Amino acid sequence: MAEFIDLVLLAMLALTALRIIFLKDLFAVVMLFGIYSFLSALIFVNLDAVDVAFTEASVGAGISTVLMLVTLAMTGRKEKQSTHSTLLPLFVVLVTGAALIYGTLDMPPFGHPDNPVHQHVAPRYIEESPKEVGLPNMVTSVLASYRGFDTLGETVVVFSALIGVLSLLGVRRKKKKDLESGLETHSVLHVVSKIIIPLVILFALYVQFHGDFGPGGGFQAGVIAAAAFILYALVLGLPKAFAVVGPKFLQWMASFGVLLYASVGLYSMYKGGHFLDYNKLAADPIAGQHYGIIIIELGVGITVFAVMLNIFYAFGSQAERSNVQ
Amino acid sequence: MDFLDIVSSMLLLAGVFFGFSGAVGLFRFPDFFTRVHAASVTDSIAAILIIGGLLLQTSFDLNTAKLVFILLFLLVTSPTASHALAKSARHGGLLTLAESSSQDKQESAK
Amino acid sequence: MTEILAAACIAILVVMAIALARAFKAPTVYDRILGVNMFGTKTVLFIAASGYLMGRPDFLDIAIVYALINFIGMVAVLRFFEYTSPIE
Numbered sequence: 375m376a377e378f379i380d381l382v383l384l385a386m387l388a389l390t391a392l393r394i395i396f397l398k399d400l401f402a403v404v405m406l407f408g409i410y411s412f413l414s415a416l417i418f419v420n421l422d423a424v425d426v427a428f429t430e431a432s433v434g435a436g437i438s439t440v441l442m443l444v445t446l447a448m449t450g451r452k453e454k455q456s457t458h459s460t461l462l463p464l465f466v467v468l469v470t471g472a473a474l475i476y477g478t479l480d481m482p483p484f485g486h487p488d489n490p491v492h493q494h495v496a497p498r499y500i501e502e503s504p505k506e507v508g509l510p511n512m513v514t515s516v517l518a519s520y521r522g523f524d525t526l527g528e529t530v531v532v533f534s535a536l537i538g539v540l541s542l543l544g545v546r547r548k549k550k551k552d553l554e555s556g557l558e559t560h561s562v563l564h565v566v567s568k569i570i571i572p573l574v575i576l577f578a579l580y581v582q583f584h585g586d587f588g589p590g591g592g593f594q595a596g597v598i599a600a601a602a603f604i605l606y607a608l609v610l611g612l613p614k615a616f617a618v619v620g621p622k623f624l625q626w627m628a629s630f631g632v633l634l635y636a637s638v639g640l641y642s643m644y645k646g647g648h649f650l651d652y653n654k655l656a657a658d659p660i661a662g663q664h665y666g667i668i669i670i671e672l673g674v675g676i677t678v679f680a681v682m683l684n685i686f687y688a689f690g691s692q693a694e695r696s697n698v699q
Numbered sequence: 700m701d702f703l704d705i706v707s708s709m710l711l712l713a714g715v716f717f718g719f720s721g722a723v724g725l726f727r728f729p730d731f732f733t734r735v736h737a738a739s740v741t742d743s744i745a746a747i748l749i750i751g752g753l754l755l756q757t758s759f760d761l762n763t764a765k766l767v768f769i770l771l772f773l774l775v776t777s778p779t780a781s782h783a784l785a786k787s788a789r790h791g792g793l794l795t796l797a798e799s800s801s802q803d804k805q806e807s808a809k
Numbered sequence: 810m811t812e813i814l815a816a817a818c819i820a821i822l823v824v825m826a827i828a829l830a831r832a833f834k835a836p837t838v839y840d841r842i843l844g845v846n847m848f849g850t851k852t853v854l855f856i857a858a859s860g861y862l863m864g865r866p867d868f869l870d871i872a873i874v875y876a877l878i879n880f881i882g883m884v885a886v887l888r889f890f891e892y893t894s895p896i897e
Binding site for chain 1: 822849855
């Protein structure tokens with residue numbers, strides 16, 4: 375049954391990719407890319423990788439679709455006619471694809487328990503993490519504790535993405551001559567989003583603090599909370615969203631999250647352990663692990679929320695200007 | 700199968716039937732406004748029936764709450780989305796089948 | 810019960826495929842948005858049903874995220890559709 379569902383989903387995925395290639399209308403391309411992300415998240419769900427599916431659905435289908443749409447609002451909808459010949463790129467793609475398919479011949483069989491990936495560190499995580507970290511969701515204990523240093527790196531990457539966007543685009547304040555933004559004429563949307571937004575934020579908090587027990591964690595929670603504020607900005611217009619959380623405040627929040635994460639590492643060094651050694655945070659090592667994971671997930675969530683929302687602000691305010699000209 | 704299972708499977712099958720008829724309507728109806736009608740009406744009833752069927756499978760716990768949350772959420776958002784879509788289609792100047800055919804007649808009469 | 814759930818899952822997959830076909834081949838851009846929206850709502854139902862089929866009710870969290878993101882994506886499409894001039 376699961377294999378059959380997998381095959382159907384993969385077929386839909388391939389068809390969507392093919393359809394995207396032959397579309398000229400970039401607006402439609404972005405929408406089909408949303409479907410593409412939803413389908414790949416479904417495949418992850420089917421493979422039991424619930425945390426990955428969570429991230430793919432919220433980041434891939436949610437935030438990146440919104441950002442691509444804002445970009446299209448700035449650049450225009452029509453794909454440019456390409457002037458050069460497509461034979462050389464086709465040749466390169468065919469050769470690369472053939473090499474990749476040739477490479478898969480050496481891959482170990484799908485899902486076999488003796489595969490290298492199941493022999494390397496995974497057995498140790500599965501056997502030791504209930505004793506060493508004691509969280510029901512092993513993905514969280516691997517991400518936040520065993521690979522805490524990598525996750526710090528990822529958070530810094532997200533933060534530097536914000537720095538890049540701000541230094542290239544910047545957030546533009548509203549001018550008098552700008553058109554009114556927001557979906558003013560849709561009164562039903564106004565009412566409904568006022569009901570929905572608190573629920574979305576509540577769900578984001580659930581994902582943030584339930585991530586130790588079920589799927590979810592700081593990354594997903596940050597993105598979902600940012601999506602709630604993006605909905606607010608979309609329906610009521612950017613100026614009203616700026617009044618709730620301004621871009622300056624978000625920049626402080628983004629750096630606060632990274633600093634919170636790093637300071638947990640420094641504090642554990644001060645307590646006599648290594649960097650990010652949560653065992654030293656409390657008298658009981660397991661309790662220390664739990665404190666450490668909750669605090670760093672909070673740091674990740676704050677940073678991701680602030681960065682996503684601020685990037686949307688930067689793109690959205692530019693889109694409004696290009697609309698005026 | 701006990702009583703609850705039978706009710707639940709009947710609800711599921713009914714939900715699937717309505718979902719299916721909505722899909723047929725989405726494909727077969729002649730213009731956008733009839734299609735949006737088919738899709739939005741059946742969307743709501745399919746969500747109620749299928750999630751109602753699943754609700755009978757749960758013991759009363761967190762999953763029940765989540766299913767109720769999903770149901771309420773879909774019941775609020777899905778008609779809103781259809782309404783907003785139809786409204787912006789109308790504002791964007793899309794005509795119904797009757798309007799565009801009467802326009803054609805006027806043009807051919809001239 | 811498992812057979813009924815499996816049948817429901819497959820039927821929802823078929824409905825998703827039809828909605829996908831509508832999104833692929835759309836006379837107007839609004840039809841495309843409609844297809845995408847219907848695909849999203851049916852996906853929510855599919856995940857919920859398949860979670861019970863496979864005995865993994867924590868799939869419901871993913872279903873909630875889908876429902877949220879589907880609505881927000883829809884609003885974003887309508888919002889920025891007003892900025893860009895229609896092609897068709």
